[in-house]
Amino acid sequence: MPADSPARATARETIALLTGAAGFTEHRPPSHPLPPDGPLGWAGYDAARERAGTRTGEEESVVYGTGVVGDRACVLLAFEFGFLGGSLGRLTGDRLAAAYELALTRRLPLLALVATGGSRMQEGMVALTQLQRVAAASTRLRAAGLPQIAVVRDPTTGGGWATVGAGADVVLALPGAQVGFAGSRVRPADADPHAYSAEGQFAAGQVDAVVPPGELARALTHWLRALGPHGALPAAPLPRARSAARLPETGREAVAAARDPRRPRAEAYLADYFGVRLPLHGDRCGGADPGLLCGFGLRADGLPVAYVAQCGTPTRPAGYRAAARTIRLADRLGVPVLTLVDTPGAANDAEAERAGAGAAIADAFAAVAEARVPVTTLVIGEGGSGGALALAAPDNTHVTADSYFSVIAPELAAAILKRPPSETGATADQLRLRPQDLLELGFARSIVS
Template sequence: MPAEPSARLTAREAIALLTGAADFTEHRPPPRTLPPDGPLGWTGYDAARERAAERTGEEESVVYGTGLVGDRACVLLSFEFGFLGGSLGLLTGDRLEAAYDLALTRRLPLLALVATGGSRMQEGMVALTQLQRVAAASTRLRAAGLAQLAVVRDPTTGGGWATVGAGADVVLALPGAQVGFAGSRVRPPDADPYAYGAEGQFTAGQVDAVVPAGELPGTVGRWLRALGPGSRAPHEPPPAAPLPRAQAPSSASGLPASGREAVERARSPRRPRAEAYLADYFTVRLPLHGDRCGSTDPGLLAGFGLRADGQAVAYVAQCGTPTRPAGYRAAARTIRLADRLGVPVLTLVDTPGAANDAEAERAGAGAAIADTFAAIAAARVPVTTLVIGEGGSGGALALAAPGNTHVTADSYFSVIAPEPAAAILKRPPEETGATADQLRLRPQDLVELGIARSIVT
């Protein structure tokens, strides 16, 4: 069952929740006068607007301006659901476009606090086309390398969800909030309500985190620190992500003497996994969740983090399981976002290979892997890779940085695992070790072959 929704906040209460005692400076677009009863001449529309204004104290369904969340300046826009259901009309579009343009002019991240029922029926297609204005403004901000965050409140439905909400780089949701393209009055009567809530959207990989209202200021503040350039100039290239320190190795010491030993050490349950490396590497971790296509892969961790020196680094880490298409899509999403925002990337490789079951094939394994290769190949920011365990074929190579891949003493990297290699060559099982040696998959072999730059010990 979906959680109970948090108490509905007004637009200004939502802003105050995030900015606290800090100043919020409201902005307004140039005034525009609508014809009587709006562009459609909808009887009673002017009276409805007047009642909404009297009830809420607002002139429209969106308030926007500049403010501080934590120690980071941003442009905030906040929907007032009490004003005609937070719906989008022509004047709402003016405010939304102005908010995005203000972020572009000031070179600030945009934080949207969304609570809307969708497009305003009383303005018909004029209202609906405001979504195109929002999409164009969002695209301009994206092209400028500026971050967009959304906090989806109760409810967030219709075109507001499909543009301002789901179109953001990072999507946070309040517990129990109704979130979905279809509102409660238009969805099928037998539809599962869980699918239309914050928790259901998180499960489906459409929301990055469900955050209680009391935790929002800290969470959003950390995201703004991680996604922004900090003290760097806008066009200053970021430094490469530092290599992680070696974690406590398996019981073996030194480098593996044979290919078989290298594989055994990489597969050992005693050797450190991605979680250990990430916990040591970051003081703050901010996960990105899901592939935005309805799926998640628990065997791949992705997101942004802050190191002790304040440096922001994006990370993609395999957890030792076959990586599923959703994992590769999440990886590509993270790498592209980091590249757009100028944040260096760290990848941790640890997989026996890409998932190869029928479900993975139906979910587009090949296309997802290809897209990950393309994301790394196109990245302008430095990408640093550490192979911490198994490096299984193309499923591992898709996350490896050409020319900047390093390996641990408890790892191997191979075109194919030795067991299937022996089977393909029609060799008996007892020749698997010799096959592993021929594959030259040990850490020291990889350095000698020029595949890896160094061994982290």
């Protein structure tokens, strides 16, 4: 990446890009000087630190303090890559721990602007163990229900990526940034460079969005509004029905209506429901499912709602893991959840089995069951067996007139019962899968029309 790229801006330039005229108040931890040439007595280390300070004007590789992004107060920490490659030493650990503690004490979200090559080798194991300090501080912030957002700049590698970066609730990346655990000098010579880029990490489900510098302040303002911290929030309102479909007379009609390609899908419902949408991308295990949309959104009245929406395709294991991740994050932050159910069922191909379909579905069931925040579900199309039920809220599921829900697709039920295809319609009737059947059976609370 060129040296004049915005991704290579200094720590203070990056902070100023976000806080603007609102300003930034720097904090410093109590002074605990290092011994001469550091804890290992590494010859020339003091001189290297002095040169880095002269070159950057900084005392260490991290700057932190309080500021306002948009209209939201937060704690910001920014790595200065020009100071020994943004590496983490003991004094860096002091500053990182103090930044997390500041966010905890003031109950503010933490915004980390990361650019680091990892642990500082001149401090050996003393440097490496700073990662444990960061992990512990992050855990305390998480337990307190406070959000953590990371913006990964160029480069973000090593332990800094594996703690401050990838450990955040939301990870945004600057275009073209080098992002990965292995830095350029330690990865295999024949490694695909795309895998170590912001765009490659997004494709692998490790980054939520790649955001140009000019759009970063606006995106972060929305994210800070959505994630809080908040007081008590009401349940997510039910979306409006997006079609004028009438109730079906038969089970066959219900299935046909739900499978009609002209029926409104999740994208139409979400566009109508939210003024601002902030996608969460990927399962953090190397996968992403384009048929399942997750994230947080802001309604016209400012109410934040987390959403999980199936798009009418078989949901893959990565989709269920991303859904569970979203629901658990919303639960920890006290944000209500809306799920839109629309799938013929879970993906059942060999690749899905190898990717852990059963475990992923089980985890989605658990995330919904564990949630303390209200979860609201609207079935907008096909409710295909357990792959759909995993994302449905017990006792708070609603259905549209052009939807159905069934323990099994009627065609498969007829085949299992060794009935001819001509009896599929009768089988659909027996399954009682129509919206009005679901209401009568007590599964659905209402029919949204």
